[in-house]
Amino acid sequence: MHFFKCSQGNPNPSPNPNSTNLNVSKTMQTSYFLRAVALINMAMPASSTMQRGRSIRRAAYASMARAAGSRRVWSRAVLRRLQHRRERLIRRPSGAGRRFVIRRRIRVSTPREPTQADVLRRLVPGGKAMDFCNLLEETANYIQCLSTQVSLMQTVADSISG
Amino acid sequence: MSSRRSRISEEEINELISKLHSLLPESRRRSGASRASAAKLLKETCSYIKSLNREVNDLSDRLSDLMATMDTNSAQAEIIRELLRS
Numbered sequence: 001m002h003f004f005k006c007s008q009g010n011p012n013p014s015p016n017p018n019s020t021n022l023n024v025s026k027t028m029q030t031s032y033f034l035r036a037v038a039l040i041n042m043a044m045p046a047s048s049t050m051q052r053g054r055s056i057r058r059a060a061y062a063s064m065a066r067a068a069g070s071r072r073v074w075s076r077a078v079l080r081r082l083q084h085r086r087e088r089l090i091r092r093p094s095g096a097g098r099r100f101v102i103r104r105r106i107r108v109s110t111p112r113e114p115t116q117a118d119v120l121r122r123l124v125p126g127g128k129a130m131d132f133c134n135l136l137e138e139t140a141n142y143i144q145c146l147s148t149q150v151s152l153m154q155t156v157a158d159s160i161s162g
Numbered sequence: 163m164s165s166r167r168s169r170i171s172e173e174e175i176n177e178l179i180s181k182l183h184s185l186l187p188e189s190r191r192r193s194g195a196s197r198a199s200a201a202k203l204l205k206e207t208c209s210y211i212k213s214l215n216r217e218v219n220d221l222s223d224r225l226s227d228l229m230a231t232m233d234t235n236s237a238q239a240e241i242i243r244e245l246l247r248s
Binding site for chain 2: 037040041049050052053054056057060061115116117119120123124132133136137139140142143144146147149150153154156157159160161
């Protein structure tokens with residue numbers, strides 16, 4: 001199975017280097033996602049629909065982050081999260097131990113109302129550690145990758161449902 | 163919060179804000195208007211990200227249902243076909 005055939009050699013070479021990068025990135029995102037879905041299909045034939053749905057959702061964010069690579073704070077944060085999850089599952093292979101990990105966090109009391117910037121920091125992975133300027137830039141890139149992922153998933157779903 | 167903040171020019175922030183503005187879906191309607199207030203833009207950005215996350219969730223469930231109703235071989239074939247098409 002040659003999943004990466006289409007990522008080699010851009011059939012439409014464009015003079016604008018930025019759009020070429022975007023095309024390559026979109027292609028990579030597509031290949032990662034389809035490969036992950038194929039693996040889910042093969043490896044979990046007996047799983048419940050809900051479980052498979054969760055795996056597909058993880059695959060969606062994973063392929064976004066892998067395509068963006070380590071260049072972005074948000075993609076590094078997503079990949080870190082997934083890595084921690086894998087390590088946790090290796091320690092407890094059943095995976096059905098404590099479903100809810102209680103994380104003790106030292107709460108810095110914020111008496112003021114959370115601003116929109118605070119909300120944004122929660123929504124963008126790794127947002128808490130960024131300064132405001134980086135946050136805006138990361139947000140723009142995150143939104144681009146998210147909407148690419150959504151349209152890619154729509155295309156796959158439409159083509160499967162015939 | 164570090165006390166050492168690099169000097170970010172207002173110009174750079176405005177640039178980033180207009181870039182973000184152009185990425186939001188409703189911004190095309192108001193393309194003639196002067197730049198939206200930063201707070202309003204952030205609010206729209208947050209709700210846009212939330213709606214995108216919801217769409218990913220819904221599409222994941224939809225794909226999961228579709229995979230359940232297809233037999234393995236044709237699902238694989240369909241996926242590979244889609245890959246070669248894009």
